[in-house]
Amino acid sequence: FGHPVAENPTVVMIEAAFHAAGMENWRYLTIEIPPEHLAEAMKAVTTLNMKGINLTMPHKVEVLLHLDEISEAAEKIGAVNTVVNRSGKLFGENTDGKGFLESLRKDGGIDPKNKRAVVLGAGGAGRAICIELALAGCRHITVVNRSTNRGEELTRRIEDKTSARADFMALTPGFAVPENTDIFVQATSIGLYPHTGAKPDIEYDSILPSMTVCDVIPNPPHTEFLTEAEKRGAPTLDGLGMLVYQGTIGFRLWTGKEASVDAMKSALQREFGVAD
Ligand code: NDP
Numbered sequence: 060f061g062h063p064v065a066e067n068p069t070v071v072m073i074e075a076a077f078h079a080a081g082m083e084n085w086r087y088l089t090i091e092i093p094p095e096h097l098a099e100a101m102k103a104v105t106t107l108n109m110k111g112i113n114l115t116m117p118h119k120v121e122v123l124l125h126l127d128e129i130s131e132a133a134e135k136i137g138a139v140n141t142v143v144n145r146s147g148k149l150f151g152e153n154t155d156g157k158g159f160l161e162s163l164r165k166d167g168g169i170d171p172k173n174k175r176a177v178v179l180g181a182g183g184a185g186r187a188i189c190i191e192l193a194l195a196g197c198r199h200i201t202v203v204n205r206s207t208n209r210g211e212e213l214t215r216r217i218e219d220k221t222s223a224r225a226d227f228m229a230l231t232p233g234f235a236v237p238e239n240t241d242i243f244v245q246a247t248s249i250g251l252y253p254h255t256g257a258k259p260d261i262e263y264d265s266i267l268p269s270m271t272v273c274d275v276i277p278n279p280p281h282t283e284f285l286t287e288a289e290k291r292g293a294p295t296l297d298g299l300g301m302l303v304y305q306g307t308i309g310f311r312l313w314t315g316k317e318a319s320v321d322a323m324k325s326a327l328q329r330e331f332g333v334a335d
Contacts, residue, residue: 060092060100061115068278068330069113072306075326079319094121101125104144110313111143119153119183126151135220136190138183141309152312155184156191158305159273163242165304167296169271172196175239179203179230179259180246181213184275188246189213193221201237205230205247235265243288245274250282252331258283268292277302278331299327 061067073087092100097118102125104112114122119138123129126139129151133139139151163169171192178189181204189200200223204210210227217225228234236243243266250257266272272288273296280297288295303323310318328335 060090060097060112060118062091062093062117064089064091064115067115068302068327069306071326071330072303072323073310073318075322076306076310076318079322080314080316082314082316085314092118094118097121098125101142101149104142104149105147109144111141111309113309114140114142116183122151125149132156132191132194135194135216136187137216138186140183140305141312143312152308153187154305154308155301156187156189157308158301158303159188159244159275160191160195161304161308162296162300163271163273166300167271167273167294169242170195171242173198174241175199175201175237176242176244177201177203177236177240178244178246179261180244180248180275181206181209182247185244185246186213186216188244188275189217189225190221192242193217193223193225197223197242199223200225201228201240202226203228203230203234230259230261232260233262234260235262236267236270238265238267240267240270243270243272243293245272245276245282245284248276250274250276250279250284252278255279256283258287263287263291266291266293268294271296273301274298275301277327280328280331280333299324299331302327 077085127148133153141152143150214225214227272293275298277298280299285295307318
């Protein structure tokens with residue numbers, strides 16, 4: 060459920076996973092739901108006996124009013140993007156940060172425990188990533204954001220709801236990544252298609268080869284931000300991996316089966332017109 064939702068690529072990814080698993084009778088639909096119809100739409104999930112749903116903008120916070128139970132992480136993040144219909148009771152989870160962690164661990168070989176992270180962006184993606192990094196044992200998180208209010212609110216949330224330490228820095232031109240950073244995440248919407256040439260205005264020479272540099276932008280997966288990090292010798296992780304892994308978590312919750320990461324990734328690459 061989203062508004063707007065027509066361009067959302069998740070359908071392509073989940074349908075590819077159904078096909079790869081031989082689940083030919085399963086369907087994933089993208090349904091346009093304006094905010095004033097969210098309550099009725101959530102009732103329809105049980106009425107129509109759907110296995111579950113994803114929520115995208117602008118429903119991820121409002122949906123909390125229509126759920127029977129939410130995961131501990133979703134409660135701490137304050138947003139839900141995946142709902143499971145458990146015999147008529149609606150359970151909410153947030154898979155964005157979990158997908159990021161899985162990509163960090165599986166594709167990057169990085170365990171966040173005791174690490175220091177810097178996260179650009181304090182919107183939905185930044186919030187989910189910061190809370191999951193903190194719950195996974197990250198020692199210190201610096202939130203860097205354009206608007207101070209949102210950035211400081213996230214910093215307080217991390218400190219109140221997890222055992223990680225956090226501080227806030229303003230995203231101003233020339234922002235330099237602290238030298239002792241292990242994980243540097245770009246979680247703003249800068250660089251998302253069709254604004255593919257854009258990148259955050261920061262001091263790229265402050266990126267070191269010792270940092271793992273991640274971008275949440277799935278399309279295009281190879282952003283200008285990651286190109287700059289590669290030029291400084293840093294290992295990188297793109298947002299396509301995060302998107303696929305968060306999709307596998309939803310797939311598991313709805314179907315009880317494992318999704319094919321390869322099938323999902325190839326389907327998205329075809330959709331975005333990028334080579335394997
Ligand atoms: P939100 O609208 O909630 O937040 C956007 C964030 O980007 C805010 O921190 C905002 O700062 C910042 N921002 C936007 N434009 C600028 C700019 N010109 N200069 C500086 N900061 C800017 O969006 P989401 O967090 O939901 O999504 C962010 C991105 O993450 C999207 O591109 C989305 O596609 C991607 N995403 C990827 C996922 C994946 O699985 N790969 C999953 C979820 C999201 P401010 O607070 O100052 O407005």
